[in-house]
Amino acid sequence: MSKKLIGEDRRKQILQWLRQADRPTTGSALADRANVSRQVIVQDITLLKAQNHPIMATSNGYLYVQAQDNRNRTEKVIACNHRPDQTRDELYTIVDHGAMVKNVVIEHPIYGDLEASLMISNRAEVDQFIEKIAEKKAPYLLELTDGVHNHTITADQEWKLEGAYQALKEKGYIVH
Helix, strand or coil, X not given: CCCCCCHHHHHHHHHHHHHHCCCCECHHHHHHHHCCCHHHHHHHHHHHXXXXXXXXXXXXXXXXXXXXXXXXXXXXXXEEECXXXXXXXXXXXXXXXXXXXXXXXXXXXXXXXXXXEEEECCHHHHHHHHHHHHHHCCCCHHHHHCCEEEEEEEECCHHHHHHHHHHHHHCXXXXX
């Protein structure tokens, strides 16, 4: 069994683990490594975010947002509308064109804009996201707005975004 990390030392270690990770790390995985509960990790992440550490909670776990050179990336916000059971097809369509789904945003009548970071860039990540929704019996955000939602998609080439957009349009997923 690994040594239980305490307070500030644990948070420093969490930052190091997240900085070294090449993909999102779940709270459970961090909890196992630190020999604490997942709830302790959630509290630690909240404290680290309050100290302005660039940690993003995604559907696949926590991600330390490295400063990147975005000059070679382009992004586009697309307005979509479809049924919940069409989500896998929508996301596959985007990633199959070489784009990443950065987020989903809905305009809630009470809370205003609600945004969830997704950071989905391939079919395996789409499947993982869909499985997690089913496992937790969680509703998709689009269910709160009768299917209407926005995605920010990003790619290294403009034509990839345009290809994803046109394919979604052909499938009837784009709001006109």
